[in-house]
Amino acid sequence: MEKTSKCPLTTTNGAPIANDQASISAGERGSLTFDNWRMFEKLAHFNRERLPERVVHARGSGAYGTFTLTKEMSSHTIAKFLQCEGSKTDVFVRFSTVGGGQDSSDYARDPRGFAVKFYTEEGNWDMVGNNTPVFFLRDPIKFPDFVHSQKKNPATNTPDPAAMFEFWANNPQSLHQMTILMSDRGIPLSYRHMHGFSSHTLSFWNHKGERTWVKWHFKTNQGIKNVTNTEAAKLPPFGAQQDLVDAINNGDFPSWSVKVQLMTEVEAREYNINPFDLTKVWPHADFELIEIGQLELNRNVDNYFAETEQAAFSPGNLVPGIGASPDKMLQARLMAYPDAHRYRVGANVNQLPVNSPRCPVHHYQRDGAMAGMPPAFGTDNNQGGGVNFYPNDRINEGAPAPRPEVAEPAMPVEEDAWIKPYDTIDEDNFTQAGALYRLMSDEQKNQLAENIAEALVHATSDVQERMLAQFAAADADYRVRVSRALAATG
Ligand code: HEM
Numbered sequence: 001m002e003k004t005s006k007c008p009l010t011t012t013n014g015a016p017i018a019n020d021q022a023s024i025s026a027g028e029r030g031s032l033t034f035d036n037w038r039m040f041e042k043l044a045h046f047n048r049e050r051l052p053e054r055v056v057h058a059r060g061s062g063a064y065g066t067f068t069l070t071k072e073m074s075s076h077t078i079a080k081f082l083q084c085e086g087s088k089t090d091v092f093v094r095f096s097t098v099g100g101g102q103d104s105s106d107y108a109r110d111p112r113g114f115a116v117k118f119y120t121e122e123g124n125w126d127m128v129g130n131n132t133p134v135f136f137l138r139d140p141i142k143f144p145d146f147v148h149s150q151k152k153n154p155a156t157n158t159p160d161p162a163a164m165f166e167f168w169a170n171n172p173q174s175l176h177q178m179t180i181l182m183s184d185r186g187i188p189l190s191y192r193h194m195h196g197f198s199s200h201t202l203s204f205w206n207h208k209g210e211r212t213w214v215k216w217h218f219k220t221n222q223g224i225k226n227v228t229n230t231e232a233a234k235l236p237p238f239g240a241q242q243d244l245v246d247a248i249n250n251g252d253f254p255s256w257s258v259k260v261q262l263m264t265e266v267e268a269r270e271y272n273i274n275p276f277d278l279t280k281v282w283p284h285a286d287f288e289l290i291e292i293g294q295l296e297l298n299r300n301v302d303n304y305f306a307e308t309e310q311a312a313f314s315p316g317n318l319v320p321g322i323g324a325s326p327d328k329m330l331q332a333r334l335m336a337y338p339d340a341h342r343y344r345v346g347a348n349v350n351q352l353p354v355n356s357p358r359c360p361v362h363h364y365q366r367d368g369a370m371a372g373m374p375p376a377f378g379t380d381n382n383q384g385g386g387v388n389f390y391p392n393d394r395i396n397e398g399a400p401a402p403r404p405e406v407a408e409p410a411m412p413v414e415e416d417a418w419i420k421p422y423d424t425i426d427e428d429n430f431t432q433a434g435a436l437y438r439l440m441s442d443e444q445k446n447q448l449a450e451n452i453a454e455a456l457v458h459a460t461s462d463v464q465e466r467m468l469a470q471f472a473a474a475d476a477d478y479r480v481r482v483s484r485a486l487a488a489t490g
Contacts, residue, residue: 052344060095061245062301065253073204078406091118092116093297094113094308096115105237111177114195124357137171138279141332146174169467175471195220196217197216200325203324219256228447248300260290269414277327283435312355364389366382438475449484
């Protein structure tokens, strides 16, 4: 006997269901019949309950919050949400690990994704960063090879430290980021206890059409806390997710001080470091950190799948006043993310509530799977009977038209450039890795060396030698300590 409820159970087409627990069957011992449409609906929907997981950053946690501007930036940018001190902008943030699948551990030695969607009044700006100021690569064509080498071995389906180091031995451009990854900062205690970075150089532009290059920093107000490999192994795989949900539910809202580094176009031309090289930082001594706001997370999602899993962040989601830069990695990401979203979620990904802008959206794109969800879902019925082509003769009647005043200033090509594959083999991969190494305490250096040795010991002796040569190029002592740790491990 079914229990009664004020809320009738229905099929997805809204019809009340008489019996949800017994399939229609030809007698007690007979087979099921073809009129089991209710069971077919349940099983068919069940088969489709998963989106393809993100190819990287599959495991993550999300929450909503607020960005409060504390220093107006009108001299640098026309971005509406950066004009008035005290103004607040809603955000959705998703933290993630990179290499593992959805069912991996929150405590992998891995960078952490730090993606922030700002729902501004002139569209969504996505800051799709990491908890590290640099990245393993400066050329995007290497990204799939890099990711393959860091994920599971194709035969054993287990992590493969030998492959990881084989890639790094062949790509010295990874040394700076690899040093961060293997350091004591390689496994954050929680998502609350780490910084976030745009890593890339982005840009601002102002009402005079002047461009400034910008790096974004989100400094945790909870303090940096990390765990060692041994400590991480004892933590529950979902610990960082639990920590975030609990902190927000308990009113202990995590927050970050939002800072920027600014570089003029002239400074960029004269600076001795390529400001668009993602493997390099801009030292704070050269470009100070300027605090411009506070980011706070204060609301958990109601439904993990609908919000966190379907969230789609893209470095190409830009707003007037915020632009990209010639960073080659960023340029590739402008294409890669919307492409991933079309594959993973669908062409109308931005109609889903978590992705939908909070400001009116008017364009001439129509149709596609799942177009035109009802207004209750935050969208507008596929823009109803509105004109669906441009240019048209209905601008006076309110048809959408471009606003030339939000045009980004033209981007200069800064050199006498030839179009061809551009190999950066001669780029300096070692100075900043060495500088970072020298900033570490004795204990941190030893931890770094031990973490490297623990994994590098699985690589061939040839790979080990090439890695030791890279460490030596960064700092002689770096090589000495890793050699010693390797000998102790091997
Ligand atoms: C050429 C280089 C890169 C490529 C091709 C690439 C590609 C991708 C792809 C395809 C996804 C999955 C997107 C989705 O399904 O929603 C992703 C996720 C992500 N990537 Fe990258 N990536 C690159 C470099 C980077 C860098 C340098 C950063 C950080 C500075 C980064 C941060 C992230 C984050 C945070 C996510 C997860 C976003 C979320 O929470 O949904 N990626 N990347």
